[in-house]
Amino acid sequence: MAQVTLEQAAAYYGVALPEIQRVGSEVRMRCFLNCGRKEDTGQRALAIQADHRAKIWRCFESGCGRGGNLVSLCDLMKPGAHADGKPRGDRFKAILADLQAMAAGKAPPESPMASVESAPPASKPRPRPGNIPLAQSENERARGLVNLDAKFVVDPAAMSPKAASYFRHRPFLTPETCQKWRMGYLPRDAGGDRAGGTMRGKIVCPMISDNGEVLTWFGRDPEYEGKHHEWIVGGKQGNEPEKYHFVSGFQRGLELFGQHRLRDEELRQRARETGLLVVPGPNDVIALDALGAPAVGLCATAVTAEQAEKLAAFSRETGSVVTVMLDCTEEGELAARVVVVELAQRCPVRLAWSSAMHGGAFKGKKSDSLTNEEWERIRPFLAGPSVPKV
16 A cells, blocks of 8 residues: 555546645545545545555545545445445455555556556546526526425424424524524425425525525435434445435535625624634534524535635634634544644634533534533633633
8 A cells, every 4th residue: 555646546447536635744635436425525525645655534525424544445446336445355355456556557457558657637627616596597497496495394393203303302493593594394295386396305494695695405304314324224235315415516615504694793793702613514503693603504524615715704804713613523523623724724713622622521512502501611712812722
């Protein structure tokens, strides 16, 4: 493994690497692995220690968390049925033979490549188009979805059992809060038409533009936990169940959930006090808003360049710090390190919590489960000096 570069391995399997960006000792890029994903990831979702002898890597795309070394990378690049990055038996032996061939500078079998000593230059990705508001869409059906929330159910008593359980376990999702954020449960049999078809049976939220226009609707499967458990118990056969569903073609990495509120002067004033909190998803934003905390969501655990620029612009305009508050878990802390480094290159940034901060009181905590008492414990810390003592 120490003798093989990432570029060699990708070239050996005929994989074109996306644009690579270096962050400290890592290289970051979109995920190019054959892992069953259905849409593009963030531009820095995949983190690889390319100079490490074993090429240690990890994917920070929401709902993934895969990681490993060069062997697992090869498993997810090599044609044929992969072993989810954990090859065994004949698959492992085949990858070992591939690595030996790469190290010797040999071309793959039945390949016109003369040598893989120098990998071909990665194809440049096409410029990412902006997201168009639904009201301006050329598609008539899309334009008709601007007010999809009129079909939403916000009373748990009128929802399916799984959806009702989801809301009842999140007391901050009151009917009033749902109406404020234009979110709710879209029944499978809502209305006489099939508007919002792919969102039926899901808990749906809007992604609203900086100017307050609905860009798209995205849905959270209330049955995800059960489906995910069955997928694991069944040996992870087939594609991993989808937790959040976004309409195909929507570039979520260009937006921040809650970005339409960043022009609100009251929110800006609160951000000057505690910093603008950067959290994983919509529930975190909504729960913190109920506590009076200003927040926006990445809808992922990695930050894209576009999102980082938006946060930096807000920081400059308001003279505030950007405060990273991903889940206070091992996975969340690993992701937070990368997000902090990415933002620190553009604006003042700090960490809200970690398993070691605040006397370890928030270890394992997620921001959508914070109580008012817990927030009041954190808030004075964030309202202190821009470089607070831990």
